[in-house]
Each structure stands twice: as C-alpha cells, then as structure tokens.
Amino acid sequence: MSEAPRRGTASDATPPKPPIRDSLVAAAFQLFLERGYEQTTVDDIVTLAGVGRRSFFRYFPSKEDVVFPDHERCLADMTEFLSSGSDDDDPVERVCDAARLVLRMYAENPTFSVQRYRLTRKVPGLRAYELSVVWRYERALAGYLRERFAGRRDGTLHADVIAAAVVAAHNNGLRSWLRSDGQGDAAAAVDHALDQVRDTFGAGVSGGARITPEEPEDVVVVISKRGTPMWRVVREIESSLRED
Amino acid sequence: MSEAPRRGTASDATPPKPPIRDSLVAAAFQLFLERGYEQTTVDDIVTLAGVGRRSFFRYFPSKEDVVFPDHERCLADMTEFLSSGSDDDDPVERVCDAARLVLRMYAENPTFSVQRYRLTRKVPGLRAYELSVVWRYERALAGYLRERFAGRRDGTLHADVIAAAVVAAHNNGLRSWLRSDGQGDAAAAVDHALDQVRDTFGAGVSGGARITPEEPEDVVVVISKRGTPMWRVVREIESSLRED
Structure with a gap:
C-alpha cells in the first residue's frame, strides 16, 4: 500500500543519499533521543541534517509534525x-x-x-x-x-x-x-x-448485536432465557423464520 | 450529582455576587463571543471581571482551561x-x-x-x-x-x-x-x-456479541445459518447447554 522508502532497511554496499525529508526525520529523532524533544530546536535539526531552515518548513509545518511524518x-x-x-x-x-x-x-x-x-x-x-x-x-x-x-x-x-x-x-x-x-x-x-x-x-x-443496521441476513439469531423449554425455543425459531 | 452553581439561572431580586471563578468564566465567554477567542487576552478577561491577573491563574492554568471550566x-x-x-x-x-x-x-x-x-x-x-x-x-x-x-x-x-x-x-x-x-x-x-x-x-x-467477556449468563444465544434444518439447531442448543 505504501510507496515510502523504508528507512534503515537499505543494505546496499553504496546506499543512495536519502531525500531531504528523510534526512530531516532521521536528524530530528537522533536529537530527540539524545537531548530530549523539548531541548531540540528546529535549528539543531537542520544543522545536523545539513540543510537550510527553510527546507524544514517546506516539509513540516512545525516541530511536532516531524514526529509524525x-x-x-x-x-x-x-x-x-x-x-x-x-x-x-x-x-x-x-x-x-x-x-x-x-x-x-x-x-x-x-x-x-x-x-x-x-x-x-x-x-x-x-x-x-x-x-x-x-x-x-x-x-x-x-x-x-x-x-x-x-x-x-x-x-x-x-x-x-x-x-x-x-x-x-x-x-x-x-x-x-x-x-x-x-x-x-x-x-x-x-x-x-x-x-x-x-x-x-x-x-x-446483526440479530445479536442490535447496533448493526438491518441488512439482508443469512443467519438467524435466537436469544433465549436459560431454562426455557426446548419446544418453546423451537417455536420461537420457527416464528422468527416466518416473519421474513 | 453536581454542586456547581447554575450560572444565569438566578432570578432573585438581589442576586448574590457570583464567585470569582464564575465571574471569570462569564467575562471570558462574553469577550470570546464579542471579539473572538484568539483576539481575547487574559488581561482583557480579568479587566472585565474586575479581578487581578493572578486570580485568573489561581483558577485556570491557561486561557484554554477557562473554556472548559x-x-x-x-x-x-x-x-x-x-x-x-x-x-x-x-x-x-x-x-x-x-x-x-x-x-x-x-x-x-x-x-x-x-x-x-x-x-x-x-x-x-x-x-x-x-x-x-x-x-x-x-x-x-x-x-x-x-x-x-x-x-x-x-x-x-x-x-x-x-x-x-x-x-x-x-x-x-x-x-x-x-x-x-x-x-x-x-x-x-x-x-x-x-x-x-x-x-x-x-x-x-454476550453470545451474539463476542466482544463481551464470558460471564455467568441467564440467556443462551444461538446463531444459525438460515435454512439449517431444525433438528440441527436443536442439537446445537442442547450441546451448548451441556458445555456449561
């Protein structure tokens, strides 16, 4: 379903340079783990990623957004x-x-x-x-x-x-x-x-769980009090079948 | 369940002065409706309520909190x-x-x-x-x-x-x-x-809706495919009763 590159799974001898967006995410997480989220600024992230501050905001509206890229x-x-x-x-x-x-x-x-x-x-x-x-x-x-x-x-x-x-x-x-x-x-x-x-x-x-809207069913659901005589259960099933 | 005063429902000839907290909420909502939420500052609210700025923060950690008092x-x-x-x-x-x-x-x-x-x-x-x-x-x-x-x-x-x-x-x-x-x-x-x-x-x-954890029940729920012969339904009910 996804076409996003799988970060950290490349195993080529000469891995291709990751796109700027991925570099920003990687740099941000490295700093968040080392220093803590609050202690990391956008300036710290762009410096580590080696890109300009404007590049960051081209991809992410705020520091929070880089956490959920x-x-x-x-x-x-x-x-x-x-x-x-x-x-x-x-x-x-x-x-x-x-x-x-x-x-x-x-x-x-x-x-x-x-x-x-x-x-x-x-x-x-x-x-x-x-x-x-x-x-x-x-x-x-x-x-x-x-x-x-x-x-x-x-x-x-x-x-x-x-x-x-x-x-x-x-x-x-x-x-x-x-x-x-x-x-x-x-x-x-x-x-x-x-x-x-x-x-x-x-x-x-849908018979047992009334929250499901009525739809054509191929099952019959019967709810009976325990101890109900079998003949009464059978009659209930038969009458429920007739109603359809 | 609640012992909070009902704001705006007092109909006495000489209504008692509302507590500071209620005055702050009333002032805040009057300003939010007149000027908009973003355009209203905490200073505006305390001025209208006739209390000091510190009173506000005694009751509410932030401007957002006064909306959900x-x-x-x-x-x-x-x-x-x-x-x-x-x-x-x-x-x-x-x-x-x-x-x-x-x-x-x-x-x-x-x-x-x-x-x-x-x-x-x-x-x-x-x-x-x-x-x-x-x-x-x-x-x-x-x-x-x-x-x-x-x-x-x-x-x-x-x-x-x-x-x-x-x-x-x-x-x-x-x-x-x-x-x-x-x-x-x-x-x-x-x-x-x-x-x-x-x-x-x-x-x-609970029989019909499997998400409910098993508990001692006083009902039996049977789900059968429509068209199942009655003898088979009866056998299913009987065997379900025996399991308990």
Whole structure:
C-alpha cells in the first residue's frame, strides 16, 4: 500500500543519499533521543541534517509534525481506499481493512515506531498531536460508514460507534506490539482485535448485536432465557423464520 | 450529582455576587463571543471581571482551561462514581451511567454549552484541548473496565473497545442536542444512544456479541445459518447447554 522508502532497511554496499525529508526525520529523532524533544530546536535539526531552515518548513509545518511524518500520506491513502470501494463491500470489513493501512505504516519501520511511541508518551504536546491524528482517522472511517448507512435509522450513531470501536481495537493491538518493543507479529495482534469487532458488528451477527443496521441476513439469531423449554425455543425459531 | 452553581439561572431580586471563578468564566465567554477567542487576552478577561491577573491563574492554568471550566470536576466525579461501585454492578451499565455524568454537566447550562460547542468548532486549539479531555474520560472508563475484566481473555481489548463505543455513543447524542441549539431532550438522546451500546455489549447478549467477556449468563444465544434444518439447531442448543 505504501510507496515510502523504508528507512534503515537499505543494505546496499553504496546506499543512495536519502531525500531531504528523510534526512530531516532521521536528524530530528537522533536529537530527540539524545537531548530530549523539548531541548531540540528546529535549528539543531537542520544543522545536523545539513540543510537550510527553510527546507524544514517546506516539509513540516512545525516541530511536532516531524514526529509524525507519514500520517498525512496514510490519511490520504485511507480516504482513497474508502472512496474506491463498491456498494458490495461489507462496510465493517471495509473500515477494518482501512484501519490496517495505519498498522502497515507503523510495521514498515518497527525501530522508528517504537522510538516515537516512547517519545509520545513522555511529551504532552505530542500526545495531544497524536490524539488529533487519531481523531482524523476515526472521522474518516465514520464518514465512510455514515454514507454507507445513509437513510437508515440511527445510521450516524452506528457509524460513529463502529468507527470508534475499530480505532480502539486497532490501537489496542498496535500498542501492545509497541510496548513489546516491536517484537512479535504486529499484524496478527491487530487482526485478532479487529476480528472481534467484525464479529460484534459485522453483517453476520446483526440479530445479536442490535447496533448493526438491518441488512439482508443469512443467519438467524435466537436469544433465549436459560431454562426455557426446548419446544418453546423451537417455536420461537420457527416464528422468527416466518416473519421474513 | 453536581454542586456547581447554575450560572444565569438566578432570578432573585438581589442576586448574590457570583464567585470569582464564575465571574471569570462569564467575562471570558462574553469577550470570546464579542471579539473572538484568539483576539481575547487574559488581561482583557480579568479587566472585565474586575479581578487581578493572578486570580485568573489561581483558577485556570491557561486561557484554554477557562473554556472548559467544569471538566476537571466532572472527571473527578466520574472517577469517584466508578470506584464506588460494587462487583455486582453490570460493568457496561456502570460505564454508561458514568458517561451520563458528562451529559448532565452539559445539560445543566444549555446556553453556555451551545456557545462553547460553536466556539470549539471554530478554534483548532480548543478542538485539540477537547480531544484530550474526551480521551481522559475514555481512559477513566477503560481503566474501570480493565479492572472488572482483569484476568479474562482479551480483557483489556474488550475494555478499550467498550469504553470507546460508550464515548462515541454519548458524544453522538450530546452533539445532536448541541447542534439543535440545546433544544429537545439531551438526556433522551444520550439514553437512546447508550441503550444501543448496552444492548450490543451488555451481559444479556454476550453470545451474539463476542466482544463481551464470558460471564455467568441467564440467556443462551444461538446463531444459525438460515435454512439449517431444525433438528440441527436443536442439537446445537442442547450441546451448548451441556458445555456449561
């Protein structure tokens, strides 16, 4: 999905000179780790990267933005991915797949992602910046779902709740991977989390999970009090089948 | 739940002088509405309120904080409410009730809440501040659920997803009320949204909604493909009952 160069993975004998933008990110993180984020100025970063101050602001509006250099691209990829789907796509599956684009961006470069995770936890300003990024992802997912659920009863409510659940599940999987210092399988952790959201809200469980808008179903869900006699359960299933 | 004075509702012939903190909030909002948020300084606010500059910073760490004067108290109320529960409480019901404390704070003073909503949408810095407040509410709810689900498989995942769903549902209801300029029944809108979350994740539907951790249940949920012969459904129910 991504065409960004993988930093730090080049193993050629004569590696090509990295683009200015990548040099700025590398220099910034080297200084953030050595001195701390607050103690590093944009001037320090451009000096280490060997470029002019104006180059920095050509790529990044502020010092905070250099900490999250790939989110704008990822947001654009997500928007593109969501808008390129068809009406046949299961909406919940689609937003889960969209969330996986974010995971892929993190997993592309584990070292960088883990360093940033540690930095973000220490600096309140970066934490606030990250929250605003997460919020934009969530609104992208919710916007897609609102369109898909347009005209349905409680469509915007369902869209907002499912988008929030997808983001929370994704972040739960992502953060356990980051906390493990990028060891283990990031995709598996996130898949596991998203699978449970899909099982809760996906088309196949709409009877049990009322938050999913009504859709043509190929399953029947019956909820009975424990201890209900079997004949009553059978009658309930039969009458539920007749209603369709 | 709240003991804060209701601003603007005093109708006595000789109203008591409002406390300094309330005067600062009132002065700040009058100026934000007249001049805009960015164009108003802390000096402007204290001059209008007739107090010294140090009084402002005694109550509010920054100009942003005066826009959200009651969230700290509400967060404290929420934490207190969650920690004062018992193990008999349904965890999902409990976090829904905790979220209603936030709604109550907004509904206490519709005019102020609607003004703030409009202001927050216009000023990116306030939007970021609000996101950090929402995040703190969500972490309070998730922290409570993580404790309640401790030791269960995927307990933190379920806690995070349910907390996010509760916050999203609450905010969906709250914002439709705010967008209607505080007309209509705020509590009814939020109750409707939270009811659907409870129906999705609450104890009664745990079979259908797998995200709910296993708990002793008084219901049996069976999901069958439409067209499955009845004898097979009955066998499935019987075998599911035997497993307990």
